[in-house]
Amino acid sequence: MTVKPLLPEKPLHDWGLSPEDARKLQTTLSAQLTDEPLALDDISLVAGVDVSVKDNVSRAAIVVLTFPGMEIIEIERATRPTDYPYVPTLLTFREGPVLLKAFAKLQNRPDVYLFDGMGRIHPRQAGIAAHMGLWLNAPTIGVGKSHLLGNYDPPGNEKGDYSPLFYKGKQLGVVLRTRTNVKPVYISPGNRMTLASAIEIVMACTPKYRLPEPIRAAHNAAGDDDMID
DNA sequence: GCGACAG
């Protein structure tokens, strides 16, 4: 018998699209996103996702941790030539291909994935967390470290404080203070996720530092030099 | 037209 694969047998679409076609695809894909709450009690495994670039080589890292213990149980990596340029709002087309290569190696099935980047805080609500969430057909959350777009008032200075981020009249996410008196992060749901659940999950994964443990772990794994592809 | 712009 076979286990249900993490990724679809049939690719959702091609990569290497022109900026114009890429934007059209994002509009089409974002219409397929769903809002599904995910209770903490239903989470046992969380994954952190990140990509680093060096000498024109992209390295993706997926780290799976137990929840809420935050113990690392799996680390998968993959490398690939960095062919697509960095274009604001089209980050997925630069990092997507190498991420799929790493996802294909995953032995565990995470209940939710935390991405280093935006979810729906995006002009077409198709940030990398939202986009890859469709490929994975799983719950995803975008955890951005800096501002991309939208308006918001500075959140309070206490850990857990947050304020809504609006773009063209719609609330796409929140600016969340994960640590007292530390620069906040930009949180937004990706696929199969509600904003409320996203906030709750991110806080539960952030016991000590500014960034959630899964993302810190993935960032480290993507940055380490030794690589076995 | 001008400025902003995840990683």
Next chain:
DNA sequence: ATCTTGTCGC
């Protein structure tokens, strides 16, 4: 993302 040391503050 990446290039890079020390340093101020809780």
